[in-house]
Amino acid sequence: MQRTLTTSLASKIRQRATVQGWVHRRRRLGSISFLVIRDRSGLAQVVLGEHDDHRQLEQLSEETVVSVEGTVTANPKAPGGLELTCPRITPLSEPAATPPAELWRPSLNTTLPVFLDHAPVLWRHRTQQATWRLAAASVRGFRQALDTLGFTEICTPKLVGTSTESGANVFTVDYFGRRAYLAQSPQFYKQIMVGVFERVYETGPVFRAEPHDTVRHLAEYVSLDAELGFITDHRDVLAVLRKALAGMVSEIQAGAHDDAELIGASLPEVPEEIPTIHFRDALALVGADPSEPDLAPDHERHLGQWARRQYGSDFLAVEGYPASKRPFYTHPEPGDPRWTNSFDLLFRGLELVTGGQRLHRYTDYQRALAERGEPTGPYQSYLDTFRHGMPPHGGFALGLERWTARLIDADNIRRTTLFPRDLHRLAP
């Protein structure tokens, strides 16, 4: 008999139907037994009455995979108002070993190390499922928004001969006896591809050999990258970022609304225009020394609260970051090269996105590298692109796991990463 998803049983009331899934929970109440089956769509209750064989339940431990044919019966007391009665149960797996946590409970009360050690099984918990579905919907929304804006998706190499950001925090690979690196970002390639398609994006892994063990850093994460040409300045980049964020939120609402509700995710409103403050003014606002080259986490939190009060916005773009703290390809602020046409986007007081305008003239690159005392040699094939005509352009990068972590207010980014990699962890 063809399988019916648990959420589609209502269309088969009073008929026989087959559901397939995991034994989510089993319970015996006197002469009646209940089996809750979980499939990708939801849950269904199976009832074994007086005339059914209850002994088979011994073999049907939680997480065992089964096929259950039964009569779809209305019962206002059952979850969803339906249950399967007079069941015929066929195991599809061996009896499952006891899971590392009770997956049927409403919340997954495990410590982070236990969760990470047993991630392959614990991601089955419905709150974890929902968490990842927010991530998946976000990526989908990101792509859809940029597709609509005429962007082309690209797939750039992760094995590179030169590290993107001056060689810090880079993993080295034995590449047929030579030394290669894992790309810390698709930065150079997405710029190159602006020369081809004007507007490009990539959603893929990036690699950072982060030597610090923090709740916000991973050695590998999913970066949502975009880059576009023919801009006036970084504000055009911010406008595209706004549309990407709006697309992400609206795809969660359209495709993962129940998941967001289940885990109490708090979806932001993306304002028509993201409020912006200059770095210099941000320092003043938080009472920091005007010579500070960066914002401390406390400052960011403070600014997030301010944006909430001042603009009713969860988002605040801080623009104009000092040149000294930005990579060499960053475009200076016209008229005052101490500052740059770059921004960080704070989301609820935490940095979510870094973006900005890049240099687009070859001679500007030569000058920028010379001023930093860096040789051009390692960058030559990248720099050559700018000798062949590049438009004013800019872009941004958004960390997927950080985004999801903020949506569900996770205390650690590892809670929103399928199989996180860090200083200590390389498995599962």
Added chain:
Amino acid sequence: MQRTLTTSLASKIRQRATVQGWVHRRRRLGSISFLVIRDRSGLAQVVLGEHDDHRQLEQLSEETVVSVEGTVTANPKAPGGLELTCPRITPLSEPAATPPAELWRPSLNTTLPVFLDHAPVLWRHRTQQATWRLAAASVRGFRQALDTLGFTEICTPKLVGTSTESGANVFTVDYFGRRAYLAQSPQFYKQIMVGVFERVYETGPVFRAEPHDTVRHLAEYVSLDAELGFITDHRDVLAVLRKALAGMVSEIQAGAHDDAELIGASLPEVPEEIPTIHFRDALALVGADPSEPDLAPDHERHLGQWARRQYGSDFLAVEGYPASKRPFYTHPEPGDPRWTNSFDLLFRGLELVTGGQRLHRYTDYQRALAERGEPTGPYQSYLDTFRHGMPPHGGFALGLERWTARLIDADNIRRTTLFPRDLHRLAP
């Protein structure tokens, strides 16, 4: 003035409009000069007449980026029936250096080494743009088809502690002083995630330290992976693959039709059911020794022609490959364990996809590894998943670059890869 894309100029006839793009070509014919501008949407011709200043053209070498304001004028002789007259031309970049090939010519007649060395600029050629747009549309179609079928997108780690396929052809990474590997496929993770979402896919890079220099192998490529639970056997996997392929073709038709036409791509019809032949019968058909464990390229070509004649199909699935040539997780053929429930999909006589049913019982994995004399230790966190209840499942992996190469009948997969990586090449 707001920018108008070259393909939207028709809406501004007899008005002033601004186009922005690259100088595709410049020509002087007596007192008239022509400038063709290329943007992401197409080309537009700009005409400098008797009263215009032609000297500025000296600075406008091919590939220089410009902004051109002009009057949109109908001219049946102009490409697209329109041209910009009385232009005001503003360079947005420095005058571009001479490109490594004439990008305005209809085809890019460069040798492969020249193309690869100068890829950042040569991908600008319209046939190369079109080639990649086929790839991008294919990925989009793949995702859309699987989204519709209830699949969840996943992002699995590329840094792994254990190599997927017995340690051959794997890149090693210095991981904080320990040894890590680059994932050769998301195989283990996509199976694990079937336990969570039943149906999952991933589109991302995979890494193979291929020691051979062939026209069909890369050290890094984009793998389109899917895996699904609650199947009867590998034929259910093949049915999903069919829908994915149909989605890829139809998204090319919808979103990259002009590109396909420009480069003369030949799009396949995806039959309602992909014809299937057993490996044993395939050997007999091509007259090979029945003890052969694999198909030679010649055999595949022959089978492709046979499928074309017999079924009018560009696709042929060869099922039942010998267990000795398949990885340990492959499900045997019920009743005859010499064969397996796995398949290769030939597309026009070349292998495009490998797929099949996997083992789903823990004890089967123990037995399979023991029979091959392999220890279970390195796989333990993967194997544990099967102790906790896994449904019958299977999946497939399709190499994006191979797919595109077949569509355009490329002689080398490197022609369809943005920045290929191989034994010799790590840049650009």
